[in-house]
Amino acid sequence: MTLIDILIFVIYLLGIVLFGSSFYRKNKTASAFTLGNNKVPTWVISLSILATFVSSISYLALPGQAFLSNWNVFVFSLSLPLASVIAVKFFVPLYRSINSPSAYTYLEKRFGPWAKTYASLMYLLTQLMRAGTILYLMALPLHALLGWNIVTIIIITGVSVMVYSLLGGIQAVMWTDAIQAIILIIGALVCIGVLMFSGTGEPEEIIRVALENQKFSLGSFSTDLTTSTFWVVLIYGLFINLQNFGIDQNYIQRYMSSKSDKAAQKSALYGGLLYVPVSALFLFIGTALFSYYKMNKGLLPAGVEGDEVFPYFIVNQLPTGLTGLLIASIFAAGMSTVSTSLNSSATVILTDFFKLSSNHSGVERKAMKVLYFSSFFFSIIGILIAIAMINVKSALDAWWKLASIFSGGMLGLFLLGYLAPKVKNKAAIIGTITGVLLIGWMSLSPIFFTDGALAKYSSPFHSYLSIVFGTTSIFIIGFFIGIVSNKLIRKQC
The missing domain is CATH 1.20.1730.10 (Sodium/glucose cotransporter)
Incomplete structure (x- = not known):
């Protein structure tokens, strides 16, 4: 310069x-x-x-x-x-x-x-x-x-x-x-x-x-x-x-x-x-x-x-x-x-x-x-x-990846709250945990499950789809658990 x-x-x-x-x-x-x-x-x-x-x-x-x-x-x-x-x-x-x-x-x-x-x-x-x-x-x-x-x-x-x-x-x-x-x-x-x-x-x-x-x-x-x-x-x-x-x-x-x-x-x-x-x-x-x-x-x-x-x-x-x-x-x-x-x-x-x-x-x-x-x-x-x-870029890359995994549940939780007004607290918690675990598997399994018998447990999908599947699972699981919970509460009443 x-x-x-x-x-x-x-x-x-x-x-x-x-x-x-x-x-x-x-x-x-x-x-x-x-x-x-x-x-x-x-x-x-x-x-x-x-x-x-x-x-x-x-x-x-x-x-x-x-x-x-x-x-x-x-x-x-x-x-x-x-x-x-x-x-x-x-x-x-x-x-x-x-x-x-x-x-x-x-x-x-x-x-x-x-x-x-x-x-x-x-x-x-x-x-x-x-x-x-x-x-x-x-x-x-x-x-x-x-x-x-x-x-x-x-x-x-x-x-x-x-x-x-x-x-x-x-x-x-x-x-x-x-x-x-x-x-x-x-x-x-x-x-x-x-x-x-x-x-x-x-x-x-x-x-x-x-x-x-x-x-x-x-x-x-x-x-x-x-x-x-x-x-x-x-x-x-x-x-x-x-x-x-x-x-x-x-x-x-x-x-x-x-x-x-x-x-x-x-x-x-x-x-x-x-x-x-x-x-x-x-x-x-x-x-x-x-x-x-x-x-x-x-x-x-x-x-x-x-x-x-x-x-x-x-x-x-x-x-x-x-x-x-x-x-x-x-x-x-x-x-x-x-x-x-x-x-x-x-x-x-x-x-x-x-x-x-x-x-x-x-x-x-x-x-x-x-x-x-x-x-x-x-x-x-x-x-x-x-x-x-x-x-220590490699360690911080791992931290960045973990942060992305945990934050991946935010959109699903928001859409569950916005689109399913009858879904309550417990259903949202279960849906969020499930979605975050799915995102974690899709993001990390290609790194850890690469060789031998473990390779079959690696996600076959492109990494872009982790937020898509994770968000969708949070919404679907939270929604259906919410419906079941509401029906059980009504029967008890």
Whole structure:
């Protein structure tokens, strides 16, 4: 990176921190910290939802997957319109009627404190791992480019996000999210422009080479459940996006921050739909990179492949200044996700684990202390996890997998409560335990049951289907146990 590239990146980082911190004066109450006093514009919330979807993982992984294979992962995005419409019609009105900053208040109302505690803890666990993973991945390209110490990069980035998230609250998070969403889209468009017009041949040649190698394929349309076919990815995407829109605090908190029910519905719809073309941009970058390096033989060194190709292109093929912009774009994607995790986790901790009476004197001061301390504590733990990933990545990968297993029951529990109003507490507990065990078997058995007689006990299904089968089993088992229990109670009466 040249001095100009470094300056562009540093100016971006300082600008985001200063801009986010400027909301401190508007962030003096718990309502301002968690919901922005319901004064955030709809377009800002929509872009914030988009930025929550796009992390630095997506920024690098989507081009890498398209470079290696095809557009099969785009089928995930194709499930978003249906999930967005369901959210607008059913989920947004539900949460707006409950009027709580926490997504898990609804589960407490339906099934009692255990449901809220289970969902809250699983959410916090997954967000810790998510924040740590993204901080680690954000540091890798800068470490490779400049040779800076990776621990130093993680600490500087983590502290920067913590400062503006803690000082500015949800308003700082969503406004910086909106800016970061614009930056990452501009960065993607710039890359496409360079790829299409700076190599040998015309843009038509880029498309021709990609078509000849079937790079735009959406995958097989067979009904095979052991590979990532079109149908497997589509149903997986639908369930994951229903989980995002239906039970993920990151999204529900944005519904609650809107000025009105109508504004919340628009935010959910536009934020979800925006991801479809944006993900297509990232995938097209990967496809164009494939054609670019095929037509420009010798530019890509042997051994550089997959997720490494896009960063290599950024460093070696982009003009001076654009490299700094693209590195800023990668950081924009990551910082928006981490800041969202910080604020939403602090909100969950205050709302779900602290009972502060509104009649008590000094309640606002105590609430703000909880929010500030939670944001600080969460940031420090996230930074430590990111640092730990440098040397013990395998152990943390296992932790991440376990967190995903336990949190996999959240969507099923939510749908059971929403779609089966007569199902009571015990049926929900049995259904949730069964579903989590099924998800655990489908996720872990391919790792442990690989050799000999144990191999027959390994799940034959693609890992994408674990949340599909787990969620479905929670609902079906909970529903039917609830029906049987209700009939037995009526007979006894």
